[in-house]
Amino acid sequence: MNTESAAPEKNTGVIRSLARIMPYAGPDMKRLILGMGIALISSGFALGIPLALEQLVDGPLKNGNPADIWWAVGLVAVLGLMEALFIYLRRVTVLTPGTRIDSRLRNAIYDHLQNLPIAFHDKWQSGQLLSRANSDVSLMRRWMSFGFVLLVSNAITIVFGVVILFTWSPLLALVFLVCSIPMFVFGSRFRSRYTGLSRAAQDQWGDVATSVEESVHGIRVLRSFGRGSDALSSFADRAATGRQLEVVKGNAKATLGFWLVWVPDFALAICLLTGVWLASEGDLTTGQFFAFFATAAVLAGPIESIGYLMALALEAHSGLNRIFEVLDRRNDIVNPDNPVTPADTGGSLIFEDVHFRHEGTPAGTPDLLNGVTLEIRPGETMALVGSTGCGKTTLTALPARLYDVTAGRILLDGVDVRSLDLTTLRTRIAMAFEDATLFSDTVRNNVLLGRHDLRDAPDEQATAVLEQALDIAEANFVYTLPHGVDTIIGEQGQSLSGGQRQRLALARAIAAAPEVLVLDDPLSALDVETEARVEAALRRVLKTTTALVVAHRPSTVMLADRVALLDKGRIAAVGTHAELLASSDAYRHVISSLDDEPRELPEDSA
Amino acid sequence: MSTFGVVGEDRQDLNRKENRRIRQRSISLLWDVVRPYRARFLTTIVLVIVSTALQVVGPTLIARGFDTGLPAAVDDNNFVPILFIVLGFVLSGVGAAAFLALYTRWSITISQDVLGELRRRIFAHTQRLSLEFHERYTSGRIIARQTSDIDTLGELLSGGLSSLASGILFLLFTAIALVAIDPISGIPLAVAMIPVAAVTWWFSNASRREFRASRIYSTRLIIQFVESMTGIRAVKSFRREPVDREAYADKVEDYRYATKRTIEVYGIYDPALKLIGSLTVATVLLLGAFRVVDGGLAVGALLAVVLYTRRFFGPIENLAMFYNSFQSASAALEKISGFLEEQPSVVEPRNPAPFVATRGDLSLESVSFAYNPESLVLPTFSLAIKGGETVALVGATGAGKSTLAKIIARFYDPTDGVVTLDGRDLRTISDIDLRNAITLVTQEAYLFSGSVADNIRMGKPNATDDELVAAARSVGAHEFISALPDGYDTDVNKRGNRLSAGQRQLVSFCRAFIANPRVLILDEATASLDIPSERLIQHGLTTLLAGRTAIIIAHRLSTVAIADRVLVMDGGRIIEDGPTAELLKGTGRFATLHRAWRDSLV
Incomplete structure (x- = not known):
């Protein structure tokens, strides 16, 4: 009656994949099993009630002894009380484990997602991830603490119940069983059909979540172009597909319910007929007959519930598969087994024949970075220049191992970055991105994000670092915010302009006081005057810090000691700004805006 | 509470x-x-x-x-x-x-x-x-x-x-x-x-x-x-x-x-x-x-x-x-x-008469803006922009340029005063008509999942493939898009296709180009572009902005160069306003800024 007995050979898949939850159940599994035991005991009490009834009908009711009636009814009452008590105990027992497994899974998914490389996040939208980390996990909780326990205990109850039916009358029980066969057949058909449906629906809702997420994050674009209604209709289409899947799922469940209701009734009817015949032959006492039906009535509940529980099991199964699709994703950017501590900490950064191609780039396309060789000496500032989309940003993401090189190597102070401890590596290299991500936290915590060492340091020290960084990044506007540096910013706080966000991100990179500073076009949103001031201040910092700065403007290039020109995946030229201007046409093309531009502004503004 | x-x-x-x-x-x-x-x-x-x-x-x-x-x-x-x-x-x-x-x-x-x-x-x-x-x-x-x-x-x-x-x-x-x-x-x-x-x-x-x-x-x-x-x-x-x-x-x-x-x-x-x-x-x-x-x-x-x-x-x-x-x-x-x-603070009118922008005259009359009574972002001012005029908004970060742009695009309503387009109060124009007339392109170039073509079509859902290509050519994006694995049909979220910030901005430019609005507002829309791309866009812009009312916010003054008129903002106020050439010749804020920028170029 449970999934196991319905189709053993195909079921190993469901059972085996559901068993993968075990490591997350840990010590709580014992309590779940205890819960099953308790559930069984409560079913036992429920099944005991018909036994007591039989005693009553065949005993006191026949001989009319009132004292015996009291005893028998008292027994029924006690059995009922015990049943309720054990239901309560079952709930208490499985309560904590169920929610704990839920938390463990949630934390495990979150941790794993945080550790997975950027390459993974590039192709998974957070809506799909959320539906796995949230909806699917909740589904697992319901399954583990409710469905699993009940399915097992109901299945056992049914088996025991059938055994008891046999003790009342083997023939009647056999009739009952044989008549129930269609249920098994249909149950197995349902199983194979529902598995695919449930998976498809879950994926669809993940896509719907993605639609929602995009419509919120892209709200400005939608608003600008007045495309809200288009977004709505494409969202509605996706939701309609989801709805359709749910309806088909519901219909499958309805059909299963149909079989689970009429077949037992049919079996009972045949039993009634057979029972009457047996009684007329004198092979069955009224009490036994009575008890047979009372037992069958106790079984009706579990049998009907099997349909719901089976559907839940199948949904949990596909939900868990979805969860494990994420958890099984191997993280290939991990700590080395034996991290090397470099002898020198001057901050020299060397790219040696570095290649990089994104996973899944079609064959035949050359690597995005196709043999980059570049040496940045300790304390040197290197500007990186190249045309849009040539791989500058990717190159800057490699030293801190946001991506790993696909060939070649990057040396920090003479040591391959892959041999360094990841935390150490990312402490020594700080980055500021063009799209400045700020977290929903105070200005102070956002700026001091990279300074874990300051968390336990005296307040003055942290404040000093904070003030200095804000000063250099020209981010003193924060003092005019409602709560100064304690103002909450980010998505859940004060909204800031693009330039303001960028300056805070820059302050964050500076506050991290790294040996190597990687800046990806960090001043693009700043106005000329602010930019000039930031640059002046940055120069002081860069004097002693190794830096790789992606530059789009001559003004940013001026920060650098040398400039590297990235072209067609390679470093085409390295030298000072003046040298390259003189020697490289490509460089002039990329950096100099004067040549092609109208030298004079339109004289008359007609 | x-x-x-x-x-x-x-x-x-x-x-x-x-x-x-x-x-x-x-x-x-x-x-x-x-x-x-x-x-x-x-x-x-x-x-x-x-x-x-x-x-x-x-x-x-x-x-x-x-x-x-x-x-x-x-x-x-x-x-x-x-x-x-x-x-x-x-x-x-x-x-x-x-x-x-x-x-x-x-x-x-x-x-x-x-x-x-x-x-x-x-x-x-x-x-x-x-x-x-x-x-x-x-x-x-x-x-x-x-x-x-x-x-x-x-x-x-x-x-x-x-x-x-x-x-x-x-x-x-x-x-x-x-x-x-x-x-x-x-x-x-x-x-x-x-x-x-x-x-x-x-x-x-x-x-x-x-x-x-x-x-x-x-x-x-x-x-x-x-x-x-x-x-x-x-x-x-x-x-x-x-x-x-x-x-x-x-x-x-x-x-x-x-x-x-x-x-x-x-x-x-x-x-x-x-x-x-x-x-x-x-x-x-x-x-x-x-x-x-x-x-x-x-x-x-x-x-x-x-x-x-x-x-x-x-x-x-x-x-x-x-x-x-x-x-x-x-x-x-x-x-x-x-x-x-929750009620939107920018409310769509109940029974708006249809509206099609003709000349593209913008007028802000005694407009002021404050998020809350304590912090006034834009003190009361008036401003008229003639149809077809290209106006550059210049000023330090936080001077109120983006706020002004958002008021003109009716992302916000002014706290006081009226904004009109061709004499019609923006608050009486239906959202659809308004968005067809005014488009705001921001620095943050958000791409939706789907193909590059889908993203460009946000600007004009029924655009033909030829129109897409034409738009991309005009803003100089055609070359990089064609080089993508599936060209215009490349899925922007599929592995390895992640576009750079500059490329995303080019795509968002294509959107604006194809939308063909009467009034175009570019809020730092070129910030992430490198010089060659910006140069390409610059050419495109001249055609794009021809005969259109345009408001450009840019820190790169090269973009400002194509403007007919410059507004310099500071602390929420417009402190200089005049034809670009005239302001350049003077000794005001803009002239100083422009000189500093000129010096920064090579």
């Missing part, structure tokens, strides 16, 4: 009055979305009635079997009565099952339609709400409304509603059948209703509190999840993982505790009902047994009575389950209805 809209969304300590208001709001929302389906809803109720009636017949027939069929067969060897009874039993069973299945099908369709309607409403409302709202309301919250809150409601509608309808009817029919067989057995049943009501009242209050907490914590969990996943680069490079992990684990624990409490409350309620049920069965049995001994009641009738009493408490537990998911769903509905109650 108020409970209007999303205010106080995180509060758990609502007083009686606030509770009632929020509950009322939720229920009226639920009624509002269910109402269109009430005819179908009634039909399903009929199906349930029939199915339930047929199911209730079962025990009666078994009782008849015992009391009539059995003696006839045993004593008279007459199998006719029992055959009829068995036939009736089979028919009622099949009929009950068929109607039940039919009902399940119908109700799933209705509940999915209701959920779909709610999803649609939330989505549409999200799009309707002003930017100002979105700037303070986290995206994670909206996602939570659309995912976990809707899921919770779905559990109620798909599972709960059927247990409600069938539960109540089952209860009713069973009670009637019971009383019909043996009125005396009805007495313990009636008495049992008193403790049932008492525990239900307790459960109602306790579970509402716990479910509300559970919703709040679930939302917090989602907010952090979305925030970390969208900001994963920064998380990694600044080693925020441990901090985030702890924070998330704390939130998970809060949520776990809240969930645990909700289950705990139900875990007391459910066995309590079971207990009452068992005691009632025992009482009915006791009363019946003595009467059987006295000959006042047939054994079969006793069996039926006992079966009915037991069955009576079955649906009560179903009702408990329904009530449980109802409490859970109404906590979710409270949040959803609060969100839907």
Whole structure:
């Protein structure tokens, strides 16, 4: 009656994949099993009630002894009380484990997602991830603490119940069983059909979540172009597909319910007929007959519930598969087994024949970075220049191992970055991105994000670092915010302009006081005057810090000691700004805006 | 404190009055979305009635079997009565099952339609709400409304509603059948209703509190999840993982505790009902047994009575389950209805006359803007921009340039004063007409999942492929797009196709180009471009802006060069305003800025 007995050979898949939850159940599994035991005991009490009834009908009711009636009814009452008590105990027992497994899974998914490389996040939208980390996990909780326990205990109850039916009358029980066969057949058909449906629906809702997420994050674009209604209709289409899947799922469940209701009734009817015949032959006492039906009535509940529980099991199964699709994703950017501590900490950064191609780039396309060789000496500032989309940003993401090189190597102070401890590596290299991500936290915590060492340091020290960084990044506007540096910013706080966000991100990179500073076009949103001031201040910092700065403007290039020109995946030229201007046409093309531009502004503004 | 809209969304300590208001709001929302389906809803109720009636017949027939069929067969060897009874039993069973299945099908369709309607409403409302709202309301919250809150409601509608309808009817029919067989057995049943009501009242209050907490914590969990996943680069490079992990684990624990409490409350309620049920069965049995001994009641009738009493408490537990998911769903509905109650601060006009921009004359009359009374962002000013004019807005970050741009694009309404386009107040123009007339392109070039072509078509959904290519050529994006693995059909989210910030900006330029608005506002739209791309765009811009009203905010003064007129802003005020060439010749702010910029170029 449970999934196991319905189709053993195909079921190993469901059972085996559901068993993968075990490591997350840990010590709580014992309590779940205890819960099953308790559930069984409560079913036992429920099944005991018909036994007591039989005693009553065949005993006191026949001989009319009132004292015996009291005893028998008292027994029924006690059995009922015990049943309720054990239901309560079952709930208490499985309560904590169920929610704990839920938390463990949630934390495990979150941790794993945080550790997975950027390459993974590039192709998974957070809506799909959320539906796995949230909806699917909740589904697992319901399954583990409710469905699993009940399915097992109901299945056992049914088996025991059938055994008891046999003790009342083997023939009647056999009739009952044989008549129930269609249920098994249909149950197995349902199983194979529902598995695919449930998976498809879950994926669809993940896509719907993605639609929602995009419509919120892209709200400005939608608003600008007045495309809200288009977004709505494409969202509605996706939701309609989801709805359709749910309806088909519901219909499958309805059909299963149909079989689970009429077949037992049919079996009972045949039993009634057979029972009457047996009684007329004198092979069955009224009490036994009575008890047979009372037992069958106790079984009706579990049998009907099997349909719901089976559907839940199948949904949990596909939900868990979805969860494990994420958890099984191997993280290939991990700590080395034996991290090397470099002898020198001057901050020299060397790219040696570095290649990089994104996973899944079609064959035949050359690597995005196709043999980059570049040496940045300790304390040197290197500007990186190249045309849009040539791989500058990717190159800057490699030293801190946001991506790993696909060939070649990057040396920090003479040591391959892959041999360094990841935390150490990312402490020594700080980055500021063009799209400045700020977290929903105070200005102070956002700026001091990279300074874990300051968390336990005296307040003055942290404040000093904070003030200095804000000063250099020209981010003193924060003092005019409602709560100064304690103002909450980010998505859940004060909204800031693009330039303001960028300056805070820059302050964050500076506050991290790294040996190597990687800046990806960090001043693009700043106005000329602010930019000039930031640059002046940055120069002081860069004097002693190794830096790789992606530059789009001559003004940013001026920060650098040398400039590297990235072209067609390679470093085409390295030298000072003046040298390259003189020697490289490509460089002039990329950096100099004067040549092609109208030298004079339109004289008359007609 | 108020409970209007999303205010106080995180509060758990609502007083009686606030509770009632929020509950009322939720229920009226639920009624509002269910109402269109009430005819179908009634039909399903009929199906349930029939199915339930047929199911209730079962025990009666078994009782008849015992009391009539059995003696006839045993004593008279007459199998006719029992055959009829068995036939009736089979028919009622099949009929009950068929109607039940039919009902399940119908109700799933209705509940999915209701959920779909709610999803649609939330989505549409999200799009309707002003930017100002979105700037303070986290995206994670909206996602939570659309995912976990809707899921919770779905559990109620798909599972709960059927247990409600069938539960109540089952209860009713069973009670009637019971009383019909043996009125005396009805007495313990009636008495049992008193403790049932008492525990239900307790459960109602306790579970509402716990479910509300559970919703709040679930939302917090989602907010952090979305925030970390969208900001994963920064998380990694600044080693925020441990901090985030702890924070998330704390939130998970809060949520776990809240969930645990909700289950705990139900875990007391459910066995309590079971207990009452068992005691009632025992009482009915006791009363019946003595009467059987006295000959006042047939054994079969006793069996039926006992079966009915037991069955009576079955649906009560179903009702408990329904009530449980109802409490859970109404906590979710409270949040959803609060969100839907929010009013956009930028309101669409009621019956707008159609509008097509002609000249593109913009005029701001005595306009001022403040987010709140304490902080005035733009003090009162007036400004007229002639149709076809290209105006550059220059000034330090935070000078108010973007705010001005947003007011002209009607992302915000001015606190005071009027903005008109071709003499028509922006507030009287329908959103569609307004967006066709005015387009704002920002620095943040958001790409939606889908192909590059899909993203460009945001500007003009029915654009032909040729138009796409033409637009891309004009802004200098054609070359890089053609070089992508699938050209214009390249999926922007597919592995390895991630576009750089500059490329995204080029795509967003294509959008604006193809949209072909009368008024174009570029807010730092070229910031991430390198010089060659900017140069390409510069050429495109000249054609793009020809004959169009344009407002350009740019720090790169090269872009400003193509402007006819420059406005220099400082501290929310326009401090210089004049033809570009004239200002350049002078000694003002712009001239100084421009010289500094000139010097910065090589």
